[in-house]
Amino acid sequence: MASRRAVLRGGLALSALAAAGGRAVAKPATPISFIGWQFQPQIVEENVAIFSKLYDENVSYELVSGDYHPIVETKLIGGQKIDMMYAEEDRVARWHAAGWTRDLEGLPDVATIKEGIFPVCLDSLSLPDGRFAAMPYYAGHLAFVFNEETLATQKIDVPTSFAALLDACRKLKKDGVSDAPFNGAWGQKWPELSWTLFGAWYSEGARVFDAEGTFVDEPALRTVLETFRTLYAEGLVAPDIMTQPNEGVPAFCSGRHTFQFMHDYNQKVANDPALSKIAGKVSNALMPGATQSTFAWTAVYLMGANVDAGRVWNMLRFFGGKSSDGQYHVIKRWALEFGLGSAYREIMTDPEVVASFEQWRNLDVSSAQLEKATARKIAKTIWFPEWDLYMMQQTQDYIRGTGETDALVGLLSAKAAELKAQYQ
Known part of the structure; x- marks a missing residue:
């Protein structure tokens, strides 16, 4: 576990970068640094390739083997710059308080994105003061x-x-x-x-x-x-x-x-x-x-502090929501191939996803359980x-x-x- 002094001290201050979206004109020389845990890394690499082609982007993907969160905290304390990272809900506020991540308020279409997310999931994606701070990986x-x-x-x-x-x-x-x-x-x-x-x-x-x-x-x-x-x-x-x-x-x-x-x-x-x-x-x-x-929990994608917000926001939206072509490339694939639930109502009512889930669980029971669920x-x-x-x-x-x-x-x-x- 990272020392509490380092977490309290945090990293560099949050920069005031522009939040412009849209497709890059040419592939940037500096890659977006993306770090993730050990679940289907070969598919993550495929998704990175799809994103890079769709947005003319340059991404450096790093896989963390072992106990993910303490290892990432050690990297962040050591000064490693990470533009986008996985996390569980119990790190959203902790890493933001340390100055390692930024919230997502003010970025394009955030209000619309929040409207499409289940309330119990939105709790996991937000800071204690209610600011939207993460995009959903799965729920x-x-x-x-x-x-x-x-x-x-x-x-x-x-x-x-x-x-x-x-x-x-x-x-x-x-x-x-x-x-x-x-x-x-x-x-x-x-x-x-x-x-x-x-x-x-x-x-x-x-x-x-x-x-x-x-x-x-x-x-x-x-x-x-x-x-x-x-x-x-x-x-x-x-x-x-x-x-x-x-x-x-x-x-x-x-x-x-x-x-x-x-x-x-x-x-x-x-x-x-x-x-x-x-x-x-x-x-x-x-x-x-x-x-x-x-x-009930929602795993997340976080945006690092002091990043090119426009580029990284494109990537967060591709992995944690809809891409520029209107498709849920990553989230729907996780649902169909691995049964991972989504924070989005649109995905959980998608006929193809519903038909897939019905083959291996009682969806009425699952829906009733989620209605009763408690966010931590x-x-x-x-x-x-x-x-x-x-x-x-x-x-x-x-x-x-x-x-x-x-x-x-x-x-x-x-x-x-x-x-x-x-x-x-």
Whole structure:
């Protein structure tokens, strides 16, 4: 994790560059520097080539292997100039506060773009003061999936509460149907245990943090923590659940498990006959819990500070929206080939996208889940990523049996207060 002093100090001041759009007259000698994480980099390179040809542009694309966000923060602290970069919602405010990125207000067609985005996604794309700061890469939510054939055979109803989920897992194990009925992403990487816990917390009605950014200890939060600990203690999950690769999706696709909390787009993998032994048997339901909400997020493209805003805005719009020819070149491809949801209503109602998604998930359930979904507003604080990593480390130890619930909740509350004070 980058030092908080460096984040607070930030980089160079934001320059007041013109925001002219349009096609370049000739290919510039200086390339746009673009940095991204390790998801389908060969397709990203293809998209870069399409953009470069369409706009007569020059782009230098750099792939980051490993833990993306800390590596990028290290590069930015070291002074590397990055014109456009991927990020998750918990870095939008942090990187802007450091002076490494700029907001997008005042650039051409921003008002129209915002009108076409789902409100829950717009939360992720904005700074704490409401300024539009990022273009959407994809939009997702934590989904509850299950093997419908197993439940039908065993005459088990889809659980709608955490107590019912535990009872169903106990029955499946006792009857010898599955040695580890539940599975999930419980590792320490940013899209794993944190996203899983926040989805479960929101589904039970826990606030986690209040409007002032103070950690909230309440029964709903404890119910989720104790449920996860019970799943582990009673052997209702695999012993290696905290180290399973690829968010536990390959393990679920093996057919060993019956239930899983997973990123909604991974349902496409679970129902792909080439990748899953239980293809065609996996369905989705509303999250179990008192409110049946979930955590919804939008990954983003950010514009660096002190850049040629006109050129980089063209590229942000090509990757995170419509290009100059009126097509969603990148976003629609992600949806059709990989099942990635979009922040744009136009994409999510596109007949071709709808027909594709209907083959591998219940869209009515997904739509109802998104209506109930909660954006993680605490991620707009610049100290949250540090708390989040600490939370995952402490919660993993707790799940394994270290300490009591009171002790864990006390640690999480104290860490939040400590970081808030240090960043003031």
